[in-house]
Each structure stands twice: as structure tokens, then as C-alpha cells.
Amino acid sequence: MMEMNVTEQTTENVGGGCSSSGCGGSNDQLSHLPEHIREKVHDHPCYSEEAHHHYARMHVAVAPACNIQCHYCNRKYDCANESRPGVVSELLTPDQAVKKVMAVAANIPQMTVLGIAGPGDPLANPERTFDTFRQLTDKAPDIKLCVSTNGLTLPEQVEELCKHNIDHVTITINCVDPDVGARIYPWIFWNNCRIKGRKGAKILIEQQQKGLQMLTDRGILVKVNSVMIPGVNDQHLEEVSKVVKAKGAFLHNVMPLIAETEHGTFYGVMGQRGPEYEELQELQDKCAGDMNMMRHCRQCRADAVGMLGEDRGDEFTMDKVEVMEVDYEEAMRKRADYHASIEANRDAQKNQTNETFVSISSIKLHKKKELRPVLMAVATSGGSVINQHFGHAQEFLVYEATEMDVRFIGHRKVDLYCSGGDTCGDAETTLDKIIKTLKGCEAVLCSKVGYEPWELLEEAGIQPNGEHAMEAIEDAVAAVYAEMVEAGLPDKDKSDASIKITA
Amino acid sequence: MAYKIIESCVNCWACEPLCPSDAIYEAKPTFLINQKKCTECDGDFMVAQCASICPIEGAILDSYGESANPAGSLTGIPPERMAEAMAEIQAR
Structure with missing residues (x-):
């Protein structure tokens, strides 16, 4: 039916054989990156669009505490029917989390990645977070470890992160301008005080940027997440993209604001709208001039399990995990x-x-x-x-x-x-x-x-x-x-x- | 003179490691403050640590029984607007 000729495509092909430049949304857009980085993200569903069709990830909810407040977050609601970041059904101790990871990794052989993403901030719970990582490095060395943070305490924890062989870090950076930040972050907890408004946002931004630079200096892969909030930071995120790229972040993930009244968040209750699909795509395209863009993020829960488009968390609640028999060695071979x-x-x-x-x-x-x-x-x-x-x-x-x-x-x-x-x-x-x-x-x-x-x-x-x-x-x-x-x-x-x- | 955690606490653990008097402890259904141990951080910090990191308005009471973080003080949502929103949801 069609002529099959790929000669005009070959220059696009360095990413590893994909015929279209859009392939991967990340894969091919990652093609200019050094081989060792592409190697690292090749089977990471959250970092490589192509990989997300094949591999699975899970989050364990071991980190409940947070040190900042974001206007799109409400710590009160843990609804089983809601699927968005910050939401979980059960909080786990590090020991329980390790057990759960081993059970999931034995039953979902596509699994390559374990992330800690909350429901609070993983680095505001360093003991619980690092205890989990320490045990998993030992018991499931084939599983990649990731952490996602708001960045406030990142600079002081970079050394510890390096010790745990974590080579993927995500920082949520919604702004580089404290005036914009004051409309997103009502307060932060810093040096034993709650600091409100612009002053708090300014400290947060400084810490995020410092932490980002420290990580990239040490060769750790950093993805930046940004929430697109129309009328608040939508015009500003192109600038954010430029700044974080200059500091060595390798992927930018612009996600739409999720805000419904029933979530009880500031934005939800105050009627702040989320972006339309077209607006999101337009902004992602604008930022793409400066940055590799990620477009396959599902904004999953802090206890999500399985392939990116699915959540099999119900199959692995703690009561079920406790009675599962797992042969670690055999599971790893499988x-x-x-x-x-x-x-x-x-x-x-x-x-x-x-x-x-x-x-x-x-x-x-x-x-x-x-x-x-x-x-x-x-x-x-x-x-x-x-x-x-x-x-x-x-x-x-x-x-x-x-x-x-x-x-x-x-x-x-x-x-x-x-x-x-x-x-x-x-x-x-x-x-x-x-x-x-x-x-x-x-x-x-x-x-x-x-x-x-x-x-x-x-x-x-x-x-x-x-x-x-x-x-x-x-x-x-x-x-x-x-x-x-x-x-x-x-x-x-x-x-x-x-x-x-x-x- | 002691602070108190009440039932609206969401058990987020943020306050527990900050307490200079080890007065905060995990309990069911929510964390609690040992009234004998709590010093309101007097002599250790300028402000009570638990009340300074708690993300839930109304969950911590001061020694007068007043909310350390009254409605609207942390989220920025005016209480009247919150009441309206809740009424809207109820009416659906």
C-alpha cells in the first residue's frame, strides 16, 4: 500500500532506531544526550516515553511529613478513588515498604523502578526514606531507586543521596521568581519557623536551584516537574525551563494543575482552573525549544503500582503482602x-x-x-x-x-x-x-x-x-x-x- | 502550659521529630502531646515547633484551648469561601 523508504528519516535515528522524532517524546529527544545517560533511562518508565510502554514502577508511601504547603495540595484527603500525587490509602513503615516492593517485584516482572514520592516530602522524612532505600539496595539490587522532592532540604541531603546509589531525582520547581512563588506556596517550614509568603517562596527557590546544581555536578540525573497553573505560572514556565536546563536538568515535565472543589485545596476551593489540553500542549511545545519535554506523566498517586497507565495497588495492600511467599533470588532471575x-x-x-x-x-x-x-x-x-x-x-x-x-x-x-x-x-x-x-x-x-x-x-x-x-x-x-x-x-x-x- | 493535638490531626508525623521535649507520641486514632512533658518550646525555640509545621488548621490547640492555626491561616482560604464550597458540594 505504501512505499517504504526511510532515507529521509535517518538523521533522526540516533536515538536507537526509532523512525520518528516524536518517538519517545523522550527517547528520541534524549538522543543528543550522552550514551551513559540514555543507558540509565532506557528501562525507566517515568523518564523514557518508550520505556513506559514496557516497564512498570511503584511508589511506596513511607514519607508522610512535609515542610512546605502548596496551593494544589491538601493533606486531609486520602481518597481511594482519587488518583493524583499526594494521595495514598495506607502509610507504610520502611520495613513494610520493603516487603511490599519485594512482593510486587516478584509478581510484576516488568518492574524496574521504585520511587518514594510522599505523600509528604521524602526528604522531610530522611530516616524513613533512606532506611527504605538502604534495605532495597541490599535485597533488590536490580531495582532502580528514585526520589521526588520539593527541594527545600535537598542541598543538605545530596551527600546522603549519593551514598544510597540513587541516580534519579525529581525536583518539583514551579517558579524561579519569588513573586510567582508567593502565589503557589503559602508557607514553608525553615530554621524552626513557619515562613509565609514571598519570603518563604524565595528561600524555597534558592534551595531548589542550589540542590539542582549540586546533583547535576555529581552526575545524578535530575528531572524537573512543574505544575502548570493558568494565570499564575503559565507564562513563567518557559523561563523555568531555560534556567533548569542551564543547570543541567535533563528532562522537564510540565503537568496540568489538578484542582476540583472537592479536593479541598486552595486552588480547588478558590476556583482556580486547570489548563485545557491545547494550552498544556502549547506550553510543552514552547518549552521544548529549550528542553527535553516529558509528556507521558500520569501524575500518579504516592502509592501507585504497575504500568504507568494502571494502578494495581489494590492487589498489594499490606494485609495481602504479609501473606505472600516470595523467593527473592528466583524473583530476580525471573x-x-x-x-x-x-x-x-x-x-x-x-x-x-x-x-x-x-x-x-x-x-x-x-x-x-x-x-x-x-x-x-x-x-x-x-x-x-x-x-x-x-x-x-x-x-x-x-x-x-x-x-x-x-x-x-x-x-x-x-x-x-x-x-x-x-x-x-x-x-x-x-x-x-x-x-x-x-x-x-x-x-x-x-x-x-x-x-x-x-x-x-x-x-x-x-x-x-x-x-x-x-x-x-x-x-x-x-x-x-x-x-x-x-x-x-x-x-x-x-x-x-x-x-x-x-x- | 501545654499544647494539645486534637482529632483533626492527619497523622503526618511532621511534628513528632521536632519536639525538643519528646512530648509528642504516636497514638490511636491520632498523635498526642504528653501534657506533663510539653514546655511550649519555652527556652528551646521562639515558637512552638509542632504548631509551626502542622499543616492542618485547628489540629493543635494552645494552652488556652485556642487553635494555634485558625481556619484560613495556613491555606489562605477565607473561612466563608470554604463554607460556601462545602455547601456547594453538599447540594450536588
């Missing part, structure tokens, strides 16, 4: 075998990709004017292939196809809070909601679609497509784009209303 098969699979996919990627020249033949990009949604349960039934998808990955490449844009969660229908007094059906969530996308690629959703999707201008089941996502998106171009890509209806991102 993981190694499993990881080897994943890598063989990834290599095979790359080789196949190089053979099947749609020729750019074949598209250009039809070019009369500049071809517009098209967004497509994809249902996948992992493995970088289209392998999920439309009705089973809890989230869709969104890709943008252009003449030049296919790139990953982000994910959209489906109906997380309830299944809709009468129980919530909500007349909107689940299907209506999904279609609304997919707004802006012109096709949805999945393994199968039922008759009813097929019709409704078509009506909504989203072409369902089940013809690419089990194919590599980017190849399939490129192929569908080529078909659309072949058929004469119509001008896009600009009347699409923006939609709000929900958790």
Missing part, C-alpha cells in the same frame, strides 16, 4: 529473563519500524499546500502496540501525525471518578464522556470497536479504526495519516471548543 524478552521485543519492533515506516516522499506527492497535523487517539495496554479494545481503555494515548513525523502528545484519562449513569445523577453516558474526552482527535485506533460506539464516534467526527490491531503504534498512526492524506485531508473544523483536563 525479572532478568522477562526484561531480556522485553528488550528483544523492543529491538524487533525497531527493526520492523524501519522497514514499514511510511515514506515521506509518498506523502509529499500529494502535497498542494502545507498539510495540517492530525491528532489520533490510541488504545493500548502496553508493549507499544495497538492492542486494546475501545471499550476496555481507561485512557487513550494521543499522537500527532504530520508530514514529518509522528509524535506522542499526551494521554487522556477516561472517566476516572465514576462510571457515569444514574448512580451519580449524571445523565451523560460513559460513551458520551469518552467522546468528549477525545475531542480534537480525528481517529481512534484500537484492536476492536463495538457497533454502537463506532456509530457515535463517526458522528462526532472521530474515525474508529480497528485495522491496525497488534501493529506498532507509530507505524499505524503514520499509515492512517497517509491514508487520510491520500483521501484528501479536509480542512479542520475550527469550531472545536476546548475541553478541560481532569485528573
Whole structure:
């Protein structure tokens, strides 16, 4: 059907064989990084977009205390139905956490990474955090250790972090300007005092920047997370991106603010809105000029377990973990075998990709004017292939196809809070909601679609497509784009209303 | 003269290691302050440490039984606005 010619793509290919520059959203964008860094993130689902299709992570909630207050956080609510950072169902002691990690790592062989991300600040709980890391270094040396922090006490803990062989640190940096900071952080706890407003924000910013520099000086990989808060720091985050890149951060993750009244946060209660998908993407694209951007973050809970799009925490509550029998040695061997098969699979996919990627020249033949990009949604349960039934998808990955490449844009969660229908007094059906969530996308690629959703999707201008089941996502998106171009890509209806991102 | 932790405490552990008198201890359902040991940090710090890091408004009372951190003082949410928001949620 298509000509298979990749010669025009080869310069993009240094990232390790991916045919499109968007591949990885990080993988290929990481391609200019030194080999040893790419090596480190190759199987890290939170740092490499490509890896997140194959590998799993978990967080253990051992760090409840925090030393700052953020306007998007509320320490009172630990709801089982909420999926966002800072939320957990049960707090663990370091010993319990270690037990849980060993049980999960034995049962989910895709697991490569253990992170401590709260629910407070891991470095405000140094004893609990480092005790957990110390035990895991010993018992599960194949698991990578990560920590996520607000940065306030980072400078004084860099030495300790280095001792524990932690080579991935995430710092949440929402601003480099104390005036902006004063609108995000109402207070910090510093030198035995609560310090409010701009003064506190200024100290926090200084500590974050100092800690970032110290880490990168020591060769530790630093990712910077920023929460995009429209009207507060959205205009400012481009500057943040520049500053943190100059200090050696290797990846910037701009995430949308999650703020609902029922969360009880300052932003939620005061009616601060989160960004629209388009706004988030626009900012990520702007920052991308200065920085490798991460777009596959799922803003997971501080006790999340499993692949990035899923949470299997319920299978590993402490009462269940306590009675699981785990053979550590055997589990580690099993993981190694499993990881080897994943890598063989990834290599095979790359080789196949190089053979099947749609020729750019074949598209250009039809070019009369500049071809517009098209967004497509994809249902996948992992493995970088289209392998999920439309009705089973809890989230869709969104890709943008252009003449030049296919790139990953982000994910959209489906109906997380309830299944809709009468129980919530909500007349909107689940299907209506999904279609609304997919707004802006012109096709949805999945393994199968039922008759009813097929019709409704078509009506909504989203072409369902089940013809690419089990194919590599980017190849399939490129192929569908080529078909659309072949058929004469119509001008896009600009009347699409923006939609709000929900958790 | 002693501070007191009440039931709205969320057990975040932030205060416990800061107490210069080791007066704070883990208990069910929430942390508590040993009233005999608490010195209100007098002689150790300018301000009571537990009340200076506690993130929950109203969870710590001073020796007069007043909230060390009254509603709105930590989150910046005006209490009237919070009441409105709660009423909105209830009405759904």
C-alpha cells in the first residue's frame, strides 16, 4: 500500500532506531544526550516515553511529613478513588515498604523502578526514606531507586543521596521568581519557623536551584516537574525551563494543575482552573525549544503500582503482602529473563519500524499546500502496540501525525471518578464522556470497536479504526495519516471548543 | 502550659521529630502531646515547633484551648469561601 523508504528519516535515528522524532517524546529527544545517560533511562518508565510502554514502577508511601504547603495540595484527603500525587490509602513503615516492593517485584516482572514520592516530602522524612532505600539496595539490587522532592532540604541531603546509589531525582520547581512563588506556596517550614509568603517562596527557590546544581555536578540525573497553573505560572514556565536546563536538568515535565472543589485545596476551593489540553500542549511545545519535554506523566498517586497507565495497588495492600511467599533470588532471575524478552521485543519492533515506516516522499506527492497535523487517539495496554479494545481503555494515548513525523502528545484519562449513569445523577453516558474526552482527535485506533460506539464516534467526527490491531503504534498512526492524506485531508473544523483536563 | 493535638490531626508525623521535649507520641486514632512533658518550646525555640509545621488548621490547640492555626491561616482560604464550597458540594 505504501512505499517504504526511510532515507529521509535517518538523521533522526540516533536515538536507537526509532523512525520518528516524536518517538519517545523522550527517547528520541534524549538522543543528543550522552550514551551513559540514555543507558540509565532506557528501562525507566517515568523518564523514557518508550520505556513506559514496557516497564512498570511503584511508589511506596513511607514519607508522610512535609515542610512546605502548596496551593494544589491538601493533606486531609486520602481518597481511594482519587488518583493524583499526594494521595495514598495506607502509610507504610520502611520495613513494610520493603516487603511490599519485594512482593510486587516478584509478581510484576516488568518492574524496574521504585520511587518514594510522599505523600509528604521524602526528604522531610530522611530516616524513613533512606532506611527504605538502604534495605532495597541490599535485597533488590536490580531495582532502580528514585526520589521526588520539593527541594527545600535537598542541598543538605545530596551527600546522603549519593551514598544510597540513587541516580534519579525529581525536583518539583514551579517558579524561579519569588513573586510567582508567593502565589503557589503559602508557607514553608525553615530554621524552626513557619515562613509565609514571598519570603518563604524565595528561600524555597534558592534551595531548589542550589540542590539542582549540586546533583547535576555529581552526575545524578535530575528531572524537573512543574505544575502548570493558568494565570499564575503559565507564562513563567518557559523561563523555568531555560534556567533548569542551564543547570543541567535533563528532562522537564510540565503537568496540568489538578484542582476540583472537592479536593479541598486552595486552588480547588478558590476556583482556580486547570489548563485545557491545547494550552498544556502549547506550553510543552514552547518549552521544548529549550528542553527535553516529558509528556507521558500520569501524575500518579504516592502509592501507585504497575504500568504507568494502571494502578494495581489494590492487589498489594499490606494485609495481602504479609501473606505472600516470595523467593527473592528466583524473583530476580525471573525479572532478568522477562526484561531480556522485553528488550528483544523492543529491538524487533525497531527493526520492523524501519522497514514499514511510511515514506515521506509518498506523502509529499500529494502535497498542494502545507498539510495540517492530525491528532489520533490510541488504545493500548502496553508493549507499544495497538492492542486494546475501545471499550476496555481507561485512557487513550494521543499522537500527532504530520508530514514529518509522528509524535506522542499526551494521554487522556477516561472517566476516572465514576462510571457515569444514574448512580451519580449524571445523565451523560460513559460513551458520551469518552467522546468528549477525545475531542480534537480525528481517529481512534484500537484492536476492536463495538457497533454502537463506532456509530457515535463517526458522528462526532472521530474515525474508529480497528485495522491496525497488534501493529506498532507509530507505524499505524503514520499509515492512517497517509491514508487520510491520500483521501484528501479536509480542512479542520475550527469550531472545536476546548475541553478541560481532569485528573 | 501545654499544647494539645486534637482529632483533626492527619497523622503526618511532621511534628513528632521536632519536639525538643519528646512530648509528642504516636497514638490511636491520632498523635498526642504528653501534657506533663510539653514546655511550649519555652527556652528551646521562639515558637512552638509542632504548631509551626502542622499543616492542618485547628489540629493543635494552645494552652488556652485556642487553635494555634485558625481556619484560613495556613491555606489562605477565607473561612466563608470554604463554607460556601462545602455547601456547594453538599447540594450536588
